[in-house]
Amino acid sequence: MSVITWILVASLLIVSVQADSKNNPADELVAVLNSNRTAHKSSALADNPGLGCIALQYIKAYQGDCKEAGGADAKKPIESSFADTFAPNCGVEVSTLGPITGRLLGCQSKYVSPSEAFSNLLIYDSMTLEILYSKNHTEVGAGVSGSDGGSPYFWCVLFSNGSANSSFVLDGGVAKTQRPGCFSGNNDDCSDANAWHSSSWSLAIGVLIALSYTLGL
Numbered sequence: 348m349s350v351i352t353w354i355l356v357a358s359l360l361i362v363s364v365q366a367d368s369k370n371n372p373a374d375e376l377v378a379v380l381n382s383n384r385t386a387h388k389s390s391a392l393a394d395n396p397g398l399g400c401i402a403l404q405y406i407k408a409y410q411g412d413c414k415e416a417g418g419a420d421a422k423k424p425i426e427s428s429f430a431d432t433f434a435p436n437c438g439v440e441v442s443t444l445g446p447i448t449g450r451l452l453g454c455q456s457k458y459v460s461p462s463e464a465f466s467n468l469l470i471y472d473s474m475t476l477e478i479l480y481s482k483n484h485t486e487v488g489a490g491v492s493g494s495d496g497g498s499p500y501f502w503c504v505l506f507s508n509g510s511a512n513s514s515f516v517l518d519g520g521v522a523k524t525q526r527p528g529c530f531s532g533n534n535d536d537c538s539d540a541n542a543w544h545s546s547s548w549s550l551a552i553g554v555l556i557a558l559s560y561t562l563g564l
Contacts, residue, residue, distance in 0.1 A: 373531040375461035396532030397515030398488025400437035413454040445509030449478040492528025
């Protein structure tokens, strides 16, 4: 392979990885959810980053135990966790915590696209449809995470009837760094929700190393 070809391959890989790193499946999940609500003549919900971060903390409370999180009989973290753990870990001001008016929660070993997770994992019966279309909700937050960056993969949507700009307020307007996983509303890259990101970077780095040998660097 010529030097020029090597350079082109390496450049394309780096651009591809950089473009993919901008993806946030939690944001995509909220977009799918709101699209379904509006198609059903329900109002779109405000995407609250503080609530999204709480959703990611909610996932982490299960400590990777998929059996405790999936299905209609999924257990819930204790109520005090919101004020004692979730809010402080996110940098959400405890005094601004609003009521949770609904949740959608799912977990499985295989990573799927946000639209698949929504249709096949989170919405599965009349009860989850009722939660989705409820008129009690005004805002939403979503979290997506693998356990230590890999399977099982958790998807969580929390709803609230809080008021815009006054509920789930982040201290200083920025959530504390969350690893692994990602949450909606913060315009950030997703961290380790899908292990593909790290493997792509490894591939790109490998190509660059091979290129350096080819050039005799």
